[in-house]
Amino acid sequence: MERHGAQRHRVLALLKEAGGVSVASVQRIARETGVPEADVWGAGRFYELLSHPDVERRVCQGLTCQLFGAATLEGTKVSCLGQCDRAPVVLGRDLGVVHYGMPRGGVSPADPDLPMDLGGPDTADYAGLARARELGVAGVLDALAAAGLQGRGGAGFPAHLKWRSVSEQAVTERYVVCNADEGEPGTFKDREIMLRRPHRMLEGLAIAAETIGAAAIFIYIRGEFPEEKASLQRALAEADAHLGHLDWRFVDGHGAYICGEETALIESIEGRRGMPRLKPPYPTVQGLWGKPTLMNNVETLACIPDILVRGGERFAALGRTEPGTKLYCVSGHVGRPGVYELPLGVCLDEVVDAAGGYVGTPRAFSPGGASSGFLPMSARRVPLDFKGLPAHGSMLGSAGVVVLDDTVDMAQAALWQAVFFEDESCGQCAPCRLGTQLVRQSIGRYLGTGDPAHFAHLDEIAWEMDQGSICGLGMVAALPLQMARRHFPQDFGPRPPGATMTGGGPA
Amino acid sequence: MSDTFPLVIDGQTVQARQGETVLQAADRAGIQIPTFCNDPRLTPSGACRMCLVEVQGQRRLQPSCAWKAEPGQVVTTASERIEKHRAVLLSMYLADHSQDEAGQAADIATGNKLRAYTVDRDDLLPLAPVHSPRVGRADDNPYIAFDPDRCILCARCTRYCDEVEGVSAIQLVERGGHTTIGTAGMVGLLATSCELCGGCIATCPTGALFEKKADPAPDPDETIVRSTCNFCGVGCQVDLRVRDGRIAAVEAPPPGTTVNDGNLCVKGRFAYDFVHHDERLRSPLIRQADGSFRQATWPEALERVASGLKKIRDRDGGDALGFISSSRCTGEENYLMQKLARAAFGTNNCHQCAAT
Numbered sequence: 001m002e003r004h005g006a007q008r009h010r011v012l013a014l015l016k017e018a019g020g021v022s023v024a025s026v027q028r029i030a031r032e033t034g035v036p037e038a039d040v041w042g043a044g045r046f047y048e049l050l051s052h053p054d055v056e057r058r059v060c061q062g063l064t065c066q067l068f069g070a071a072t073l074e075g076t077k078v079s080c081l082g083q084c085d086r087a088p089v090v091l092g093r094d095l096g097v098v099h100y101g102m103p104r105g106g107v108s109p110a111d112p113d114l115p116m117d118l119g120g121p122d123t124a125d126y127a128g129l130a131r132a133r134e135l136g137v138a139g140v141l142d143a144l145a146a147a148g149l150q151g152r153g154g155a156g157f158p159a160h161l162k163w164r165s166v167s168e169q170a171v172t173e174r175y176v177v178c179n180a181d182e183g184e185p186g187t188f189k190d191r192e193i194m195l196r197r198p199h200r201m202l203e204g205l206a207i208a209a210e211t212i213g214a215a216a217i218f219i220y221i222r223g224e225f226p227e228e229k230a231s232l233q234r235a236l237a238e239a240d241a242h243l244g245h246l247d248w249r250f251v252d253g254h255g256a257y258i259c260g261e262e263t264a265l266i267e268s269i270e271g272r273r274g275m276p277r278l279k280p281p282y283p284t285v286q287g288l289w290g291k292p293t294l295m296n297n298v299e300t301l302a303c304i305p306d307i308l309v310r311g312g313e314r315f316a317a318l319g320r321t322e323p324g325t326k327l328y329c330v331s332g333h334v335g336r337p338g339v340y341e342l343p344l345g346v347c348l349d350e351v352v353d354a355a356g357g358y359v360g361t362p363r364a365f366s367p368g369g370a371s372s373g374f375l376p377m378s379a380r381r382v383p384l385d386f387k388g389l390p391a392h393g394s395m396l397g398s399a400g401v402v403v404l405d406d407t408v409d410m411a412q413a414a415l416w417q418a419v420f421f422e423d424e425s426c427g428q429c430a431p432c433r434l435g436t437q438l439v440r441q442s443i444g445r446y447l448g449t450g451d452p453a454h455f456a457h458l459d460e461i462a463w464e465m466d467q468g469s470i471c472g473l474g475m476v477a478a479l480p481l482q483m484a485r486r487h488f489p490q491d492f493g494p495r496p497p498g499a500t501m502t503g504g505g506p507a
Numbered sequence: 508m509s510d511t512f513p514l515v516i517d518g519q520t521v522q523a524r525q526g527e528t529v530l531q532a533a534d535r536a537g538i539q540i541p542t543f544c545n546d547p548r549l550t551p552s553g554a555c556r557m558c559l560v561e562v563q564g565q566r567r568l569q570p571s572c573a574w575k576a577e578p579g580q581v582v583t584t585a586s587e588r589i590e591k592h593r594a595v596l597l598s599m600y601l602a603d604h605s606q607d608e609a610g611q612a613a614d615i616a617t618g619n620k621l622r623a624y625t626v627d628r629d630d631l632l633p634l635a636p637v638h639s640p641r642v643g644r645a646d647d648n649p650y651i652a653f654d655p656d657r658c659i660l661c662a663r664c665t666r667y668c669d670e671v672e673g674v675s676a677i678q679l680v681e682r683g684g685h686t687t688i689g690t691a692g693m694v695g696l697l698a699t700s701c702e703l704c705g706g707c708i709a710t711c712p713t714g715a716l717f718e719k720k721a722d723p724a725p726d727p728d729e730t731i732v733r734s735t736c737n738f739c740g741v742g743c744q745v746d747l748r749v750r751d752g753r754i755a756a757v758e759a760p761p762p763g764t765t766v767n768d769g770n771l772c773v774k775g776r777f778a779y780d781f782v783h784h785d786e787r788l789r790s791p792l793i794r795q796a797d798g799s800f801r802q803a804t805w806p807e808a809l810e811r812v813a814s815g816l817k818k819i820r821d822r823d824g825g826d827a828l829g830f831i832s833s834s835r836c837t838g839e840e841n842y843l844m845q846k847l848a849r850a851a852f853g854t855n856n857c858h859q860c861a862a863t
Contacts, residue, residue: 001673023692030691036669037691038699042678045689051681256682273679278553278573427679427686428554430659434599437637437684445635457598457632464595467568467588468556 003034008271011035012254015044016223020053035271046273046426048078048255049095049223057098058091062185063370063402064331065089066416068101079257079420080185080370081224084331084402085338095224105331105338107192108354114341115306115315115325116200116299118192124199124235126242128305132207135308137167140211144304146312148323153179153260153297154368154397155472156386162294165284167212169292176214177288177295178205179265180221180228183257184369185420186400189327190298192339194221194228197302198235204301206243207308212294216247220265223253257424261471262287262295264426275428276471299327321345321383328384330355332403333362345383351401360405364488368397370417371476373483374410393483395476407502410484410491415443417480425473432474435465439478450495455485512578517585523576530558530571533584540584541593541624543712544661545572548762548769549670555661556596557624560584568592594630601625602634604713605656613657615714616725616748616756621659641687646695650703650719650777655687658715664688664707671770676701688715705776709759709769718777721748721756729755736775739861740837743767743775754779816852825853834861 002008010033018025021044030037044050059065059073062080065088075090083089083097085105092098110119132140144160151157166174178201182190193201209217221229229250236243251269253259259268263277266288287293303324307315316323320343328351331337335356342354348365352358364374367384372394375382379392386396404413422436438461445454462478469475485492491501511522516533523532528551533540544555553570560571563581571584583589600621605613612622625631641655662679665688669675676699680689690699708716717723732747744765748756757779762769781787791808792800803811819827830848832841841859848857 001669001675026691036675036678036700038665038675038678038689041691042680042689045680046682273682278570422683425683427660427681427683429556430596430599430603431556433660433684433686434603434637434639437639438599438602438634441635441637457634460591460595460632461599461634464592464599467592468559468596470553470556 006034008035011271015050020050043273050254060089063416082182082188095226106336107339108341116341118196122197124239128203128308129206131308143312147307147315152299166292166294174212174214174292175288176209176217178219179297181253181260183260184398186369186402187329187398189329189339193298193302195231198232200302201298204304207304218249220251223255258426275426319344322385329400333359333405334403345385348380363406364404366402369400372397373479376487409501410488414481414484421477429470431465431468435461436477450497514576514580516582527576529574529576532576540571546663546710549666597625598632603637614725615723617714619714620712639684644693648696652717652719654715657713663710667706667710674700703773726750738774739834820852829856832859
């Protein structure tokens with residue numbers, strides 16, 4: 001049990017400062033914070049950057065990096081680093097990129113009509129914040145509703161409902177949290193916003209905080225994004241005249257994909273292992289330290305200023321099948337990987353067209369990160385939006401689009417995704433902890449022996465992972481394998497032991 | 508306002524009390540829902556997923572241990588969906604668990620709920636062993652052993668250690684398949700804040716935590732004898748597990764049934780060796796002139812003590828005497844001791860060894 005007045009929320013930051021988890025650092029931090037030693041140890045050992053702090057080379061094992069030869073690079077294997085447009089990527093000891101396959105990817109050309117306009121200048125006039133003050137709380141909520149803005153973190157939940165729910169809570173001590181823990185394999189849009197348009201995001205946060213009456217603003221930023229954090233801090237200092245009256249707190253992530261899940265993120269801010277909570281209650285009712293908490297993704301927040309300045313209706317009209325523009329991250333076998341702002345609901349062909357076209361013969365794609373599984377090219381004209389993709393057994397998620405050409409062995413691709421989910425499962429609930437291991441093991445055994453019998457009970461296991469898991473990670477972790485098996489059965493038949501299949505035939 | 512309300516569980520109208528969970532309401536109505544991670548003394552964690560039920564209006568299955576009962580709620584605890592869920596989940600647990608020669612979850616004297624839930628099922632999947640990459644931990648403490656391969660990570664032990672004992676010597680460590688129960692630095696319990704109360708053993712549903720010196724093999728002829736712990740005056744109830752007339756282990760009766768609510772301390776749970784010890788005193792001994800002891804009767808021994816005490820009082824006064832009662836005495840016995848000191852010998856020199 002922690003001491004009365006214990007400062008648990010400092011534990012992870014102190015461990016980082018101390019250079020990671022060691023017996024000595026844990027004893028000292030336990031004494032200093034009043035948190036039991038076992039809790040400090042258990043929390044620290046949860047996070048990759050705290051449990052393995054001194055790594056010379058972290059080699060990204062994300063799908064795109066694997067497509068471009070990550071397996072041939074020397075170093076410690078780590079989960080997707082969010083640099084898919086530069087694949088394959090290696091981070092050095094200070095978490096800076098020390099090796100990449102290509103320079104940083106492209107963005108849409110400057111166009112002032114675009115809400116995000118990643119290619120344009122990063123204006124910092126804070127006109128949206130001024131407009132929000134004119135509109136008042138009800139006006140801001142109405143504008144958000146008119147914009148039809150859906151959460152850009154992956155779930156697509158209507159933003160105005162979240163904001164309204166928090167602002168209607170009886171408890172007046174409230175928090176705003178920015179989820180900048182981008183980590184879905186294939187996704188690097190928030191990274192570009194934080195680097196190119198940090199003021200947009202900060203302005204969105206300021207508007208959120210004033211609208212719901214937040215006591216403090218927390219920015220939980222991925223640990224592997226030191227450059228992005230510096231960019232935000234620089235922007236915060238520049239805009240002090242507009243933002244200085246608010247209480248801003250930066251909280252580092254420490255290498256755990258699951259902390260992108262909102263309740264795991266809250267646990268992490270509180271200094272605990274990033275294990276998702278049971279829902280309900282939702283964070284809007286009981287979030288950070290049990291208080292009503294508004295949590296939005298970087299991109300969601302960055303949409304807000306434009307919605308207030310130019311109106312919700314205008315924003316909504318920019319979409320095709322659903323409201324607004326959307327940042328699509330494109331990587332894999334395309335001409336110019338990058339982040340492209342397009343009407344929400346464009347199809348794969350249009351997204352890839354913006355990204356320089358297909359390279360080679362496309363065979364499969366992942367529309368929204370590892371969690372969205374794989375689709376065949378017969379789905380190339382399906383609108384990539386929140387409501388339509390579930391009908392295809394997939395989802396838009398974070399819109400991390402990865403294109404795979406016909407040289408890719410889909411069983412191998414499924415294995416890469418399975419390894420990711422196994423490594424990033426928090427371990428709290430058995431369907432996910434055991435299911436991710438069973439999925440990865442079955443693909444590994446199949447690839448080793450060529451015997452499809454190793455998939456014998458995968459349908460039931462995948463069903464249970466979906467039905468029984470506490471959070472979304474476990475629910476989707478079997479999707480890449482299951483969708484690859486469904487759409488590319490020729491890659492999952494009997495094959496010679498250890499053989500690689502490409503394009504449905506032997507390599 | 509009535510403090511109970513009706514809800515429907517499996518078509519049966521059940522009265523729930525305010526604040527009760529679905530699991531509690533079902534349990535009182537005689538509807539059994541299987542669970543690993545629930546312990547009524549602990550905040551529900553909903554982590555083991557065994558107790559998932561269907562709640563009308565909820566798309567997803569919900570953990571009945573954490574889901575609050577509400578008036579008019581309609582809950583289903585038995586359906587094709589729930590049976591499939593249980594069968595697959597149990598198959599997965601079994602694939603990650605120590606098994607006996609018959610492929611069943613390993614049995615242990617303290618009981619293994621995974622075995623109980625799986626042994627009669629014919630709908631389990633024959634999954635290949637998972638071999639989760641858990642790290643082991645050497646521990647030379649005399650009482651508490653941990654076998655990670657019997658652990659299902661329900662975290663009852665870590666939550667008990669925190670929420671009930673307030674000790675937090677153990678915690679979940681690592682992540683994903685590596686997750687296990689550990690200590691700071693993965694040291695033995697003697698090097699931690701652990702008080703060796705053994706409550707972790709008692710709350711463990713699968714026998715992953717067990718008593719080092721007790722025989723782990725189940726014995727069908729074992730009998731349970733309810734008794735009162737005599738190590739102090741609290742009056743904790745104990746269930747003595749007796750084999751061949753000897754105490755094989757000491758357990759607390761189930762939580763919620765006796766004053767100690769399922770808890771015991773290190774002495775009550777583990778210090779039972781004296782009962783059958785060769786050197787245990789079974790009758791009074793009187794020291795003879797040559798320093799050796801001879802057996803005596805109680806009347807003779809008490810007479811000897813009384814006369815000795817009176818002799819000192821008469822020679823040097825009552826304050827030359829001091830009376831110390833054992834921490835094993837009850838409140839009543841302590842009262843009598845001070846009465847003896849004050850009334851019979853006229854001194855206030857009395858003390859109780861637990862009153863530091």
